[in-house]
Structure formats: C-alpha cells, structure tokens
Amino acid sequence: MSDNTSVAFVRTETLPQLPPPASEAGVVKWMRENLFSSIPNSILTLVSLYVIYQLVTGAFPWMANGIWNTNSLAECREILDGATGACFSVITERWNQLLFGFSYPSEFYWRPGLAFLLLFVAAAPVMFFDLPRKLLLFTAIYPFLAYWLIWGGTIYTPLFALLGIIIGYLVYARFVKDSFAMGFFGGVIAAFIAWFIGGYIVGAIAPAEPFLEAVQSRDMGGFMLNMTLGVVCVSLSLPLGIVLALGRQSDMPIIKWICVIFIEFIRGVPLITLLFVANVVLAYFLPPGTTFDLILRVIIMITMFSAAYIAEVIRGGLAALPKGQYEAADSLGLDYAQAMRLIILPQALKISIPGIVNVAVGLFKDTTLVSVISMFDLVGMIRGPILSSTDWNGVYWELFMAASVLFFVVCYGISQYSQWLERRLATDHR
Amino acid sequence: MTSVTDPPQGSFRLSMLINDTRYRSYTFQFIALVLLIGFMAYLGINLVSNLAAQGLNISFGFLGDPAGYDINQTVVEYDSQSSHLRAAVVGIINTLIVAFLACVTATIFGVIAGVLRLSNNWVVRKLMAFYVEIFRNIPVLIWIIIIFSIMTVSMPAPRDFRGDDATAGMLFDAFAFTNRGVYSPAPVIDGASGWIVIGVFIASIIGIFAYRRYATKKLYDTGQLLPMLWPSVALFFVPVILAYFILGRPITLDYPSLQGFNFQGGLHLRGSLIALWFALAIYTGAFIAENVRAGIQAISKGQTEAAASLGLRPGRIMNLVILPQALRVIIPPLISQYLNITKNSSLAIAVGYMDVTSTLGGITLNQTGRAIECILLLMLFYLTISLLISAVMNVYNNSVKLKER
Numbered sequence: 001m002s003d004n005t006s007v008a009f010v011r012t013e014t015l016p017q018l019p020p021p022a023s024e025a026g027v028v029k030w031m032r033e034n035l036f037s038s039i040p041n042s043i044l045t046l047v048s049l050y051v052i053y054q055l056v057t058g059a060f061p062w063m064a065n066g067i068w069n070t071n072s073l074a075e076c077r078e079i080l081d082g083a084t085g086a087c088f089s090v091i092t093e094r095w096n097q098l099l100f101g102f103s104y105p106s107e108f109y110w111r112p113g114l115a116f117l118l119l120f121v122a123a124a125p126v127m128f129f130d131l132p133r134k135l136l137l138f139t140a141i142y143p144f145l146a147y148w149l150i151w152g153g154t155i156y157t158p159l160f161a162l163l164g165i166i167i168g169y170l171v172y173a174r175f176v177k178d179s180f181a182m183g184f185f186g187g188v189i190a191a192f193i194a195w196f197i198g199g200y201i202v203g204a205i206a207p208a209e210p211f212l213e214a215v216q217s218r219d220m221g222g223f224m225l226n227m228t229l230g231v232v233c234v235s236l237s238l239p240l241g242i243v244l245a246l247g248r249q250s251d252m253p254i255i256k257w258i259c260v261i262f263i264e265f266i267r268g269v270p271l272i273t274l275l276f277v278a279n280v281v282l283a284y285f286l287p288p289g290t291t292f293d294l295i296l297r298v299i300i301m302i303t304m305f306s307a308a309y310i311a312e313v314i315r316g317g318l319a320a321l322p323k324g325q326y327e328a329a330d331s332l333g334l335d336y337a338q339a340m341r342l343i344i345l346p347q348a349l350k351i352s353i354p355g356i357v358n359v360a361v362g363l364f365k366d367t368t369l370v371s372v373i374s375m376f377d378l379v380g381m382i383r384g385p386i387l388s389s390t391d392w393n394g395v396y397w398e399l400f401m402a403a404s405v406l407f408f409v410v411c412y413g414i415s416q417y418s419q420w421l422e423r424r425l426a427t428d429h430r
Numbered sequence: 431m432t433s434v435t436d437p438p439q440g441s442f443r444l445s446m447l448i449n450d451t452r453y454r455s456y457t458f459q460f461i462a463l464v465l466l467i468g469f470m471a472y473l474g475i476n477l478v479s480n481l482a483a484q485g486l487n488i489s490f491g492f493l494g495d496p497a498g499y500d501i502n503q504t505v506v507e508y509d510s511q512s513s514h515l516r517a518a519v520v521g522i523i524n525t526l527i528v529a530f531l532a533c534v535t536a537t538i539f540g541v542i543a544g545v546l547r548l549s550n551n552w553v554v555r556k557l558m559a560f561y562v563e564i565f566r567n568i569p570v571l572i573w574i575i576i577i578f579s580i581m582t583v584s585m586p587a588p589r590d591f592r593g594d595d596a597t598a599g600m601l602f603d604a605f606a607f608t609n610r611g612v613y614s615p616a617p618v619i620d621g622a623s624g625w626i627v628i629g630v631f632i633a634s635i636i637g638i639f640a641y642r643r644y645a646t647k648k649l650y651d652t653g654q655l656l657p658m659l660w661p662s663v664a665l666f667f668v669p670v671i672l673a674y675f676i677l678g679r680p681i682t683l684d685y686p687s688l689q690g691f692n693f694q695g696g697l698h699l700r701g702s703l704i705a706l707w708f709a710l711a712i713y714t715g716a717f718i719a720e721n722v723r724a725g726i727q728a729i730s731k732g733q734t735e736a737a738a739s740l741g742l743r744p745g746r747i748m749n750l751v752i753l754p755q756a757l758r759v760i761i762p763p764l765i766s767q768y769l770n771i772t773k774n775s776s777l778a779i780a781v782g783y784m785d786v787t788s789t790l791g792g793i794t795l796n797q798t799g800r801a802i803e804c805i806l807l808l809m810l811f812y813l814t815i816s817l818l819i820s821a822v823m824n825v826y827n828n829s830v831k832l833k834e835r
Contacts, residue, residue, distance in 0.1 A: 034551060044553075045554065254462060268809075272776045272787060273805060276791055285480075286476055288479055372777075379571055379572060411566075412563060
C-alpha cells in the first residue's frame, strides 16, 4: 500500500470534470439538434427565418409609426408625410361604432358593457367546476338580465319569462316522480300557459316610462351583435342538439327519420342560404300580418344550423360509449329517461366537449355572415358605414386588423379553454 | 303433472298505450307524426294565404325569361339575353371552378403545414403553429375581404405598366398582377395535333398507374422489387415532350400584352376569383393541417419502431407503414373539409364573384322577386353536392374499414 504513494505516475485524486465540448452543450447543441440537424433541415430553417424577417420588417415600421389620434385619413396622411405608418386613429375614433354599431344610443353603452362583464360571471360556474355551485343560480338568471340590459324596456317582460320557467320547473318536479315524460311535457305546457297569461299582464301593467329605455333590435350592431348571436345561438342549440342526437339514435323509425332528414338537410346547405331564408322567405310561412324582428329570425335559423352540427357531434359521443353502458343501465331497471340522464348523457357529453367547442367557435366566426344580409355586425360596420364615410375611405388594413384581433382573442381563448378542459376531464391514464 | 301456464292474456286496454312498453313507442311516433303534419299544414296554409294576399304563385316559369344582366366570368356561352336558367348554370360552373381550385390548393397547403408542424425543427414548427392558429381563429369572410382588398387596392393599375418609366413590371414577362386581376399566359391548342399531345399526356398518366399496379402485383407475387420512381417520372415527361416536338409544337402560349389602357390576351383571373380561391385555400388549409397532424400522431409509435426493427429505412416506414394507416384517419375529415369549401364558396357574394349564390340567389332573386323558388333551387344544388360528396366518403370508408372478424 505505501508503495503506491511513492509511484510517481499514479494519480491519487480524480480530475475535475471538464465541461462538455461547445458543440454538445447549451445553445449550440440545441441549435445543432433542432435547427441544423441535416442539410434539408438547415434549408428549412433559413427559409423560415427569411419569412419571419420579411414579416417583421414589413409590419414593424408600419405598426410603430402608427398614428392614434387624428380625426380623418387626410389628417393622418398629413402627419405621416409619406412615411410608412398605420392610421390606427380610425380605431380609436370609431371604437364605439365597431363595438356597438352606429345607432345604439351612446348614453346606453354601459348596458351591453355590463352585460358582457356579467357574462363572465355567469359562464364561470359552467366552465370551472371548482367554483361554488350556488353561482349557477346567477347563470340561470343571466339570460333574462342580459336581455333586459341590452334591449331595455319594461322589466316585467323578462320577469314573467323567468316566472314561466319557474312554474314549468315546479310542475316538472311535481310529476317527474311518476314518469319523466309526464313531468317534462307537463312542465313545458305549464310554462307556455304562464307565458300566455303573463303576456296579457305585462301589457296591462307595463309602465309608460320604463327604468331602462327600450332599444330597437335594428339598432344593434358591431361586435356586440356578433357576441349576442354567438352566445344566444350556442346556448339555445345545445339542448336542441341533444334532442336531435337522441332522436337520431332512437329505435322509433318515424322519429329517427324526422331527425335524420332535418340534420342532413341543414348540414347540406351553406349558412348563407339559411340566412337568405331568414331574410326573405321566412315571412311567407308566418301568419299574415306578423312582423318578426330580423334578429329573431336570424337567431332561429342560426340556432337550427348549429343544432344540426352539435347533434352530429353528440351522436359521435353516444356511439363512442361501449354497449355495456347501455346494457348496465337496462339491467339496473332504469327506464329510458333515467338511463339517458344518469348514465349515458353525462359520459357522452364529456366525450363530445371538444367537438362542441369546435362547433361553437365555428359558429361564432360564422356570425360575420349576417353582414351579407345587410345587418351591421363588426364586418358589416367596417364594410358599410366606416369605409364609405368620407373621413375614413380607404383605411382597410387597420380596420380589418382590429376585427381580426377581436375575433382571434375570443376564438383562441375558447379553444385554449377547451384543451384545458380536455386534459382536466381525461380519466384514462395514459 | 306440471302444467305450463301462459302469462295471462289481458285484454287490450287504452292505458296500455302509455304504460306498456310494447305499444308506447307507437303512441309516441303517432304523436310526433301528427305534430309534424300539423306544423307543416300550418306553414303551408300560411304560405298559401300570404301568396294569395300578394297575388303571387309558385312557378318556375321565370327561369326561361331573359336574365338581362351580365356575368363577368363565363365558361359556357352567355349574354344578357340568355335565360335565368342559363345564368344559374353559369353560376354553378363558377362555383365548381372556385371550389375545385380551392380544394387542390388547400390540400397542398394543409399537407405541407401539417407535416412541418411535426418537424424536429423548432423554428419551422412554431411558424406552422402560428399559421394554423392565426388562420383558424379568424372568420373566413374577413380573410376573403382582406385578400380582395390586397387585389384591388394594393396592386398597380394597368396603366402603371406603360411607358419606359413604368412603376410596375410583369413577372417573367408573362404574369401581370394588376388591380383588375391577374393576367397569365393561356395555352392555345392548335388543331387536331394539339389534342393528340393532350391525349398522349392523359395516356401516359394512365400508363403510370398501370405500371405501378403491375409492379405492386409483381412484388406481392414474386417478391421482386421493380423501381417505382424513375419509370413514373420518365413516363410522365418523355412521351408528351416527344409528341410535342414531333408534331411541331402544336400547343403555344398566348401571352398577355398591354394594349391601350388594359391587358389583352392571355388568361384573365379576376381579383374576386383570386380572393375567394386563396382565402378559402389558406383558411381551410389550416384546418387540413390539423387533420393531417392528428392523423399522423394517431399512429402509435410502436408501428414506427416495429417497422424499424424489421429493417425498413425511414422513407419506407413512412410510405409502407405510417401513411397507409394515417390516411384512413385523415381522409374522412379531409373530404368534409372539401364539403366546407364548397359551402363556404357561397361567400362569393361578398366580393362579387358570380357563383350560383350571386346569380340565382342574388341578382335573379332581386330582379324577379321569386324568393321561394330561387332559394329552393339554391338549397337543392348545395344539397345535391353535399349528398354526392357524402356518398363518396361512405364508399371510401367502407373500402378502408378494418376487416374485423
């Protein structure tokens, strides 16, 4: 042992570790592996970098030189004096018009604004399951509150609508123990009776000067119209879609074929033709003398449209459930309504959530189509009143960029939420 | 002695219509049918009384009347004295043209973007994700209008191409991008020999398929691997080039040229067509990219590893193992994207492209006031197209279905 210490060429202590070579560590390694691993890869990287460079150098001076506070395009061009730059002042000057349309009374802008903020409160307990369940009560009231805020008028109209639903629910709760069908239809009939009677009462007691002044439907416009159509139609089409999907899966041939024909017909035609129907044809099918709001007609058609798509998504969810689930429900002695409510639908809807969200995002984007039938939604506002005004004739980029940003924020937000929810609900252990 | 007693055969009572599961479905269906017929009758009575009140009737006779308007893009013969029916047919052809162009282009964009989204290259991956997210989350109508604005506002006018100090120039002396649309060279087929060259070209494409089928059969029968790529490429180019020169160049290109204040000759693609085509292609391309990515990711990694352990090279793994399985996942959503393109092409009305929605559902409807008839025909057209496409999809799905025993 002591010999070893005297041998000169045996090292007794270990060497300190050297850092890995520069090509195998840090940024260089990452770039070698990710960007320049092979010749085609390097070419791709260079092409992509060139594209990014072009995009940035094209857009940056334009954005950075943007003018935010002029009153017309001519003024803005004067300030820019030939230099590259955007006239974002069209957005600041016409911001209210972009959001609310051009004839919504400006002193009432706070009303749709408040309805929009409350939308988050109402949607929160539906979207996040950890929140206290009592908040759902607010979600139930929200549609009536939002209607009252946006359209104004007497508060008794939404109040009696709500009352009708409560009466319907009470009747349903009374009869559902006997049979679901009896409870359901009894509830629906009771609600209709309540609304019918309520209509007369509202007419009698409505004050001449309501607390919130009424705003006509034709004064709605801008992004508010897109949001309203999107939210209303998606929420209405969800229950309709579930019914259609169940009907399509039904054993009863007549009901099945009614649902199949409805779904396939709606899915086979473009939304524009349905909007044409709402615009020019629907009036022929209503009793003579009825005047229907254009917005209401559009809501009916868009709801039918998205219900057909949602029905197909839910049908996929129903088909994806193993047959054992249906058999298990049968063997427990549950009837059809109980089996669907307690066993089948909760699972099928969970599977369908990503698809339903896709339909919702698509539908929200499709609400821009109402500009074709000369309603002034966001796109209609830009193409109509703003671009044809003498002040802002020719400001394409800034306006469409603003519209794109608004839509992108909403749609991207919803799709990110859907992905989060999918991860959250995943019960299979991969 | 045991006696088997039948369950008591109770006489039929009315309450069994609701309580007995054997009869209940008939009750429900009967109620549904009555409600449906009642609803239809209600609509029908309203329709009849509304029409009577306005002195109208349902008739398709207006289709034979002269249309009285011009259509700026016509493939078949059409002038303003042609009938409304002919205007609708011109519109249908224009719809099919833009839908076909957009489908092809969207597939190319989508496949490239979808494959590149899975690339190992960080920059490319992020760039493609950016493309997909930007285009999927903004309405297609906005894209159509944006591209239309580029075409009509940002492009130079034809007069900018004039003179020695022209501010705009033609690309390769062949393509002119103007605010009136794009002018490109048009092929001119010179008599019978020109058609022979085209016939040779089609025959060689059929030949390529026949050769590939023969090579596959030979591979399966004998295990002998014939080369695929080079014979295909040769078959594609050689016969047609030979025929072209032997017959004395019967197909020439007609270049657009500036005459007066506008371009003459060549192929004129209007700004509205280009806007619709590219907006639909680039928007739907983003969706197709996601389908392609999902399809490739749906194939489990074990398949790649198994193929690699059999000694296949990466290219072969892709061609022989991954793609055939991924296509089964990709093609059904791809076809429904084609359906979406066809339906979204009705947005042509926003930029004034004369498709069937703009002719039949736009000008014809406004001129004749026959709203019900026009929209009915319009819906029938789109319904036919989509049923045809779904039929194709069903045939395909059945042919690639996993054969389970």
